[in-house]
Amino acid sequence: MSTLEFRNVVKDYRVRGGRGEKGRLRAVNDVSFTLEAGKTVALVGESGSGKSTIAKMLLQLERPTSGSIVLDGAVAPRHGEALRRYRSDVQMVFQDPFASLNPFHSIGHHLARPLLLHGKATRSTVDEKVRELLGRVQLGPAADVAARRPHELSGGQRQRVAIARALAPEPRILIADEPVSMLDVSIRLGVLNLLAELQRQEDLGVLYITHDLATARHFSDEILVMYKGQVVERGTPDDVILNPQHPYTQQLAEAAPDPEKRIAERRAARA
Ligand code: ADP
Numbered sequence: 114m115s116t117l118e119f120r121n122v123v124k125d126y127r128v129r130g131g132r133g134e135k136g137r138l139r140a141v142n143d144v145s146f147t148l149e150a151g152k153t154v155a156l157v158g159e160s161g162s163g164k165s166t167i168a169k170m171l172l173q174l175e176r177p178t179s180g181s182i183v184l185d186g187a188v189a190p191r192h193g194e195a196l197r198r199y200r201s202d203v204q205m206v207f208q209d210p211f212a213s214l215n216p217f218h219s220i221g222h223h224l225a226r227p228l229l230l231h232g233k234a235t236r237s238t239v240d241e242k243v244r245e246l247l248g249r250v251q252l253g254p255a256a257d258v259a260a261r262r263p264h265e266l267s268g269g270q271r272q273r274v275a276i277a278r279a280l281a282p283e284p285r286i287l288i289a290d291e292p293v294s295m296l297d298v299s300i301r302l303g304v305l306n307l308l309a310e311l312q313r314q315e316d317l318g319v320l321y322i323t324h325d326l327a328t329a330r331h332f333s334d335e336i337l338v339m340y341k342g343q344v345v346e347r348g349t350p351d352d353v354i355l356n357p358q359h360p361y362t363q364q365l366a367e368a369a370p371d372p373e374k375r376i377a378e379r380r381a382a383r384a
C-alpha cells in the first residue's frame with residue numbers, strides 16, 4: 114500500500130522573450146494532491162496547462178521550484194540507490210507508444226531489460242517473466258510478440274507493450290500521461306479498460322492525465338481540473354461534471370458527451 118503526495122508544488126521554467134530577454138513561466142502553480150493505492154486521480158486540462166510537467170516531477174525528471182513530493186512519508190530521493198528504488202515504485206506510460214519504444218529492439222528485449230535491471234528476474238527466469246507480462250496485457254501468442262520489433266505491432270499493441278514495461282518493476286504508482294490520445298478512437302476504450310483492470314488486480318495508485326472529461330469520469334475516483342498551471346476545481350467525477358463551478362470546467366463539461374446529463378436537462382426543461 115503506497116501513498117504518493119504532491120505538496121504545494123510550483124514549477125517555473127526560464128524562457129526567452131520575443132526580444133531575447135529572459136523571463137519566467139509558471140508551468141505549475143501551487144498544486145497539491147494525493148495518489149493512493151487502488152485509486153485513480155484524473156488530471157484534466159487543455160494543452161499547456163501543466164499536466165506533463167507534473168508527471169515529469171513525479172518521476173523525478175524535473176525538479177520542483179518549490180514544494181515537495183513525498184512517497185510513503187519520505188521525500189522523494191534525487192540520487193543513487195534510493196532514486197532507483199523510487200523509480201521502480203513510480204512508473205509511467207507515455208502518450209506516444211512509438212516514440213517510447215526503441216525501433217531496433219525486440220519487444221522481448223524491451224520487457225527483459227527492466228525486469229533484470231530492477232532485479233525482478235534472472236537470466237534463467239527472464240523469458241518466462243516476459244511471457245507472463247505479455248499475458249497480463251493480453252498480448253499473444255507470447256513467443257511471437259516477444260520476437261517482434263515495435264513497428265511490427267499496431268498502435269494499440271505498442272501501448273500494451275509500454276504498459277507491460279511499466280509493470281515490469283512491480284510499481285505501486287502508475288502515471289499515465291494521455292495514454293490513449295494517439296490511438297485510434299476504436300481501440301481507446303480497450304486500453305483504458307486494461308489499465309483499470311490492472312489497477313484493481315495490483316492495487317495501484319494511478320494518475321490518469323487526459324484532456325477528456327468523459328473518460329476521466331468513467332475511470333477515476335477524483336478529478337482535478339487544471340487551467341494555466343493551477344487546479345481550478347476538484348472533486349468526485351459526478352460533482353465536477355454535473356455541477357461544475359469554474360467557467361473552464363463548465364466549458365469542458367458542455368463539450369463532453371454525457372447522455373445522463375442531457376436526459377437530466379430534458380427532464381428539467383419539461384418540469
Ligand atoms: P500539458 O502537458 O498540460 O500540455 P506541459 O506541462 O507540457 O502542459 O506545459 C506547461 C507549460 O510549460 C507550457 O506553457 C509549456 O510550453 C511550458 N513548458 C513545458 N516544458 C518546458 C521546458 N522544458 N521549458 C520551458 N517551458 C516549458
Ligand code: MG
Pocket residue numbers: 164165166
Ligand atoms: Mg502533456
